[in-house]
Amino acid sequence: MEIAKNVRDFLVGMKETLSPEEDQLLSSLQTLHEKYLNIMEDFSVEVSEKALSMSPESRMEAHQLRLKIYQDWRARLMERVFDNSKEIASAEDAKSHVPECDCCCCELTRRLDSYEIVTADYIQAADRFNINRQWEHLQAKYVGTGHADTTKFEWSVNQHRDTLASHLGHSDMMAYFAVAENESMGRVRYNMLEKILQPCGPPPQKEEE
Incomplete structure (x- = not known):
């Protein structure tokens, strides 16, 4: 979804002619519009990075x-710019205002803050949903191998060890563990690999001669 970078273009077609006050207010709100663009860009990048691990429903x-944030931002700009064009001075000097100030610039700034919170919460919720889905898949696939009875914390540790094992050359051993014939064999291999993949720690200090 292409979004106009200039706030004037963003609101194009809403009014054929702008009063001098409205034109000046639009100029003062360009910085806020650029912040909105940055929030949307960051959100799009995070969603793209997680796209392969997200469900189709989550991507939708x-x-x-x-789309909802886009529509809300456009509506807020129209409401504040065209209905409150006399608030030019307050918009230009919003930094000196108290938190409860309801001028055009302050209200739009608070709106942008709420967008940041909503998008951040969505990304965190998507991560939690993805972890739960992977855990359920693991339980269904590896029942009786020693995986299914582990806690979510243990499973996340296992995932970390899988990554570490691929770097240390133990990937074949981890794969063998994953297809264990029964729970007891799986648990034995789990304990064995736990010892193998323990961090070695710093080298022993040499005694001073």
Whole structure:
């Protein structure tokens, strides 16, 4: 979804002619519009990075969230710019205002803060959903191998060890563990690999001669 980078272009077509006050207010709000663009860009990048691990439903929800924020931001700009164009001075000097100030610039700034919170919460929720889905898949696939009875914390540790093992050359051993014939064999291999993959720690200090 392409979003106009200039706040004037963003609101194009809403009004044929702008009063001098409205034109000046739009100029003062360009910085806020650029912050909105940055929030949306960061959100899109995070969603793209997690796209392969997200469900189709989650990706659709991310698109809908972007659309809702876009519509809300446009509506807020129209409401504040065209209905409150006499607030130019307050918009230009919003930094000196108290938190409860309801001028155009302050209200839009608070709106941007809420967008940041909503998008961050969505990314965290998507991560939690993904972890739960992977855990359920692991339980269903590896029942009786020693995986299914582990806690979510143990499973996350196992995932970390899998990554570490691939760097240390133990990937074949980890794969063998994953297809253990029964729970007891799986647990034995789990304990064995736990010892193998323990950090070695710093080298022993040499005694001073």
